Amino acid sequence: MKVLLIAMYHPELVRGGSQLVAYELFHGLREVPGIEPVLLCSADSNSPAMFKNGACITGFDQRENEFLFLSQDYDCVWQKLPLPGHAEAFAEFLRRIDPDVVHFQHFLAYGIDYLTLTRKVLPRARIVFTAHEFLTICAADGHMLRKTDGSLCEQASQVRCHQCLPALSPEMFFLRERWMKAHLGAVDIFTVPSRFMIDVYARWGLAAEKFLHVPNGLNMPPLPARSSGTGRRNRFGFFGQMVDVKGLPVLLEAVNMLRAEGFEDFTVEINGENINFASPERRREIEAFLAEEEARPVAERRVIFNGGYHHGQIGARMARVDWVVVPSTWWEIFCLVISEAWHFGRPVIASNKGGPAERITDGKDGLLFELGDARALAGTMRRAATETKLWDKLADGITPPTPREAMVQGYLAAYEEAAAKQKLAAE
Structure with a gap:
């Protein structure tokens, strides 16, 4: 055939x-x-x-x-x-x-x-x-x-x-x-x-x-060893295209809110590309945040921009984070990033509509927050970074993604x- x-x-x-x-x-x-x-x-x-x-x-x-x-x-x-x-x-x-x-x-x-x-x-x-x-x-x-x-x-x-x-x-x-x-x-x-x-x-x-x-x-590439550390699970990662509907500005706003609350015991790694497909307004917003972050003293930086990645690099990128954040502001039909995160044993924090809501069971294998609500995301991230054993519980609840x-x-x-x-x- x-x-x-x-x-x-x-x-x-x-x-x-x-x-x-x-x-x-x-x-x-x-x-x-x-x-x-x-x-x-x-x-x-x-x-x-x-x-x-x-x-x-x-x-x-x-x-x-x-x-x-x-x-x-x-x-x-x-x-x-x-x-x-x-x-x-x-x-x-x-x-x-x-x-x-x-x-x-x-x-x-x-x-x-x-x-x-x-x-x-x-x-x-x-x-x-x-x-x-x-x-x-x-x-x-x-x-x-x-x-x-x-x-x-x-x-x-x-x-x-x-x-x-x-x-x-x-x-x-x-x-x-x-x-x-x-x-x-x-x-x-x-x-x-x-x-x-x-x-x-x-x-x-x-x-x-x-x-x-x-x-x-x-x-998917071979699995890296899943970290067995006992410290806080406070490393968050964004993976994917930096276009409007992927919601990166929601994540960056959540970072600003956490800082304003005096909570800075976390890092966010941005692994993304194709910002040229973003609207001019969103592109300026993202680039201005990243430039401001780069201007901070190293000890005060909480957001790291790693740029794009190839399929074979994703294991190394995933190994550097505990949680994968999917802050999409649209229906997000399926979200391959969820599959990639689950393959590497990383729980996902995602918007509560569309594909992510269909795939993720809140509190079992990931966490959901109100779509587009940066304050809700900030609260979810703070909980993820501080609640004892939450990461272990959710990581253990992950079902292997479709091969x-x-x-x-x-x-x-x-x-x-x-x-x-x-x-x-x-x-």
Whole structure:
């Protein structure tokens, strides 16, 4: 069985959760007898050196079955690429690869209409779509986060969407929804990494029975020895992208609050990158804090900025902290950082909505705090740093995260379910 994986970005060009999952799946499928995976990743202006004059699709780094889709001028509201030549190149690529399964791990930089194009070019192929956020529902980056006040959006509507993006009329959002659903009709099976997403999509009007829950899995580096020290567990770590919705400013504000209370027996290590994708306001806020911290005498510094990291470095970074903090201010669909923290035996302190709330049991394997509430986070951090045996209790309650092999088997089951859906529809 030949499986074509369509992904957003190559993780060696732009790091991120969905691209890492797609790459893990690609390598995991390679290990399954009888499966031939092919990977197509998008590239855009963030990787200008990858572009070749006149090319729409190229190989990547002379690697077997790894390709780049060179995208530009993408329309993020309608999720469409207005370049007919790219659609023609994609169609020709489909014909040449001739896969049994086309698995869209993402459509960003390609276009939602590429689902319909795939069905037209390969009418008998199984089409599987994995949702890593709510891009089809929400035109505001798929985060379902209200731009008016920063609150979580429970359900989209024409008026509510217009309030977030007032340059577009309510009628435009009516048309956008019809556009999205028309192309999603080409999909045989949807998969989501967290169960709560099924309810969100069902409220929007998609059939819940077409969804399967397939948790993200990683092939992790070997475990470092878990510290057995008896001192305070007062070392906190942030891991991931430094973009707005990851909530790093909430953590930094909590640090300021702890200092104002006279509590300074802690450290926070920031392991992050991609601040260039943050809004100018948030970027200035983060950079100003880090500059001020760097200007303090060494003995007074509580926050250490380590920069980005590669997958193989995460064990060493995790070994330097006791707790991993996930202060996300959106639904945070799955959060691979939680899996990474659990793999290394680190309890997680996270916002109490979406994926983290589904995965973490408060007081058993981690701690939850009110989303976006820096004061609540500060109190939780102080408790974590001072309460005797709390860390040991939560670390002992951790369940090992989903391995890559289990994720691969979950997707193979989805491919078989897609075949069954096609057969049933043909009868």
